Amino acid sequence: MLRTGKIQRFDETRGYGFIIPNEGGDDVFMHANDLLDEKYLYQAGREVEFFVEMGDKGPKASEIRLIHQSSQRRPARDLASGPVTYGTAGDGEPTAAGLRGELTEALLEADGTLTADQIKRVRARVVELARAHGWITA
Template sequence: MLRTGKIQRFDETRGYGFIIPNEGGDDVFMHANDLLDEKYLYQAGREVEFFVEMGDKGPKASEIRLIHQSAQRRPERDLASSAVTYQTADGAGPTVATLRGELTEALLEADGTLTADQIKRIRARVLDLAHAHGWVGA
């Protein structure tokens, strides 16, 4: 079944990333070998359509196509100099989605050898801690 979602993170150099499905559920692993358009066009926030298949390490996207193509290339984000707001309007801290995205980027930046399953397990544990301590908003 064809699905749609947004790219959460894609590292053009390493050739992999994650898609957040529009229908919810776990992030889906994406690899450069499954892209139908030019690799540099796949950037965080871009809408894609894809099929889900079972890979060696869990669900992965295949036949990934951009929904709205753009020839414009945005510069990569530098995490060290990025200004990120960690407070929601009610002062409760970042949203779960924001923390999940930032954590994924930080893990990929820290160790490019982590597998998708390892990243998901680490992220789940940190999100459990964040919930338990009230560090995240809705």
């Protein structure tokens, strides 16, 4: 039976962690070999769906997939209306670094399956576009 829960903790280096099932009960062990998305995306607090099997030491999650949480997406900003405050320089002007940071967060919230390389390519193009339109500084 497919279940849902939140990641309590996940150690990417060691490759394991625990899920708190939404329906209650004992925490469920999770291992990197059972992840269906990129390992770095599995962070504490993220919602997942999974199947439960009995392992040697108790309940164990399998086929662990991140759940999209569209209700947590930030509203889109209207860039045509002028500069926005992504992160600002000392003079209050939006910066490329601030935009990259907010854009990374927004991309991960929108689609948790994007790879680091995909995010870097999208960020580079958006920053280039924002500079060309004068929406950000340096």
